Amino acid sequence: MSRSIRTGVAVAGLVVGVLAYEVQVNNLPEPLTTPARSIASVVAAWTFLVAGLIAWRRRPENRLGVLMVLTCFALLAHQFRYAHNPLVFTLFFLLGELGYALFSHVALAYPSGRVTDPLERGFLGLAYAVAVVFPLAILLVYDADHHLRFFDPTRRDDLIVVWSNADATRILQNVYAVTAYGILAAIFIALIVRKVLYATPRARRVLVPLLIAAVAAALWAILNGILTFTTNPPSITYDLFWWQTAALIALPLSILAGLLRARLARAHVGDLVLQLEQTPPNGIRDELARALDDPTLEVGLWLPERRAYVDGEGRSVTVPEEGPDRAVTRIENDGRPLAVLIHDPMLIEEPKLLEAVAAAARLALVNARLAAEVNAQLEKVKESRSRLVAAADDERRRIERDIHDGAQQRLVALALELKSAQRRLGDGGDPELEQLLASTADQLQVAVEELRELARGIHPAVLTESGLTAALEALASRLPLPVTVDAAVDRLPPDIEATAYFVASEALQNVVKHSGATKAGVSASQADGVLVVQVVDDGVGGARTNGGSGLRGLTDRVEAQGGRVSIESVPGSGTRVVGEIPCGS
């Protein structure tokens, strides 16, 4: 249906164009027109017709196509004004100025086909009113003997004249020139510049050619208006004609270029499919941004279990309210949310491109969502591993405190009671009882020391009290071989200090038990947000990374905190154990 309408419109446009040419060349003598200029006028109108029909076919829901077709007919109507037939002259003199108002309408409505801005709507209302009211007023006072601007001096009869007056006709023509070609053209330039300035970056790129065409046309109008009040030499008038024609043609051409651009972008969606196959999940956004020509694009992947959108790295993505700055396109897969594209609102005018890109991206987005889910789970696992380490540390500290506050205090009190008993018994008491008490006191001392050792092994109080440096010094001082300590680190979070301490402690225990070393060294240093703890010995070497469960467990612990443990142990050349733990400062 709409296809046949468009065909009919196309044929009508061609016929009317030919008639317009005929009317102009047959009714307007040279140099007011020439065949070349008449053809150019018709071609300019036909450019609107072609661009309008293409836009109408591609986006029937967008009024821009129809507006451009109407502009074509209005511009052709302008030529029929020159007819000497009274009816044709009267009718088309009345309608002949609508072409410029429609031209402004097309420029301001691009690309959505709608004009929503109140200022722009007001301007268009005024432009349409001026385009109809002034010709009507001129016709009502028209003096057939008066020479109309841009007309030859031959007489044309006006069917609706009420009070024929040459002065009124001249004044109205001048006021019209000032209003339409001066004031309205200047406002139009300001509105177009404002439209470009407030546009999003993507929209601006599309609007710039249109801006040039529209401003060129408006400047022509202003200059034309000025020349109304001068004795203008014909050459300038005719130069201005070509300027006007070029500007008129440039507008539909720039709109056509925009359409072509969108078509080319859609054609590249095939490349996008291939490209996405080789793109890692975190690169999908960049590919889609390129395909949509929107560097501001954000992609959020829907995670059902979190009921939230996340980016390729698993970070939350906030979906904004739709507005003049951002638009949102939701992509579904099997009827369920898959992803959201947060993009330049200008893209709403290219729904086919958005649909094509979304379809091409669907598989990649499904994969990316899986990757994002895995990343999110990995993040959770990392967090839970860290929490487990912290919880284990808390538990160790609690047990150490319980031993200290409970059993240890009982034993200490018992030891003091025993000393009091020995003191009361004094010298010269029962020797056997004295010996028994002394033996009991010795046993008690051993028990206290063993308990203290146990508590220290669970969690050394020195670490809590004085930090890693003091703890390493205390650790080294208790070992049965000389151990140098080179550590000067500030206080760090308890779990970091504990991890570093236990790495050193385990490594030094291995030195004592297995290495046969004569000396060892322990060091701790902090640089670039990493705490490095290192234990070296001069023992037999040959230690294996996965040798003991103690170091294996500690490696797990270090990795849970985002660090790593490495062992260099060449047979005969000693062993070096290095733990690197991120410490955030």
Next chain:
Amino acid sequence: MAFGASPCDDSHVPTVLIVDDHRAFRASARKLLELDGFEVVGEAEDGASGAALAKELEPELVLLDVALPDTSGFDVADELRSTRSTVVLVSSRDPADFGPKVAASGAAGFIPKEQLTTAAIRELLGEAA
């Protein structure tokens, strides 16, 4: 007043304040010290009341636990620097567990709790003097 040489004088009865949150330890220590001729003039179960009592009673010796419920014995020892009392730190933990804090605290020394005797105190204070 420094604890000084006077405790070595048998006729002198040194006064002691015991600051420890464990009642059993305070009782046992009091018994042991009094058997050896010390006079325990007061007991406190936390750092704040310990420091207040020390300033009020001005004992010659304050037997001060390191791990107190409200504060650290090191902080209390630091607070008591300006008083006439001599502070001896005690703990059931090893002194090495406290690193350099013992030396920096202003206390005259440290005795593991289970090794507490008047002889140990006298020996420590003899060295300190």
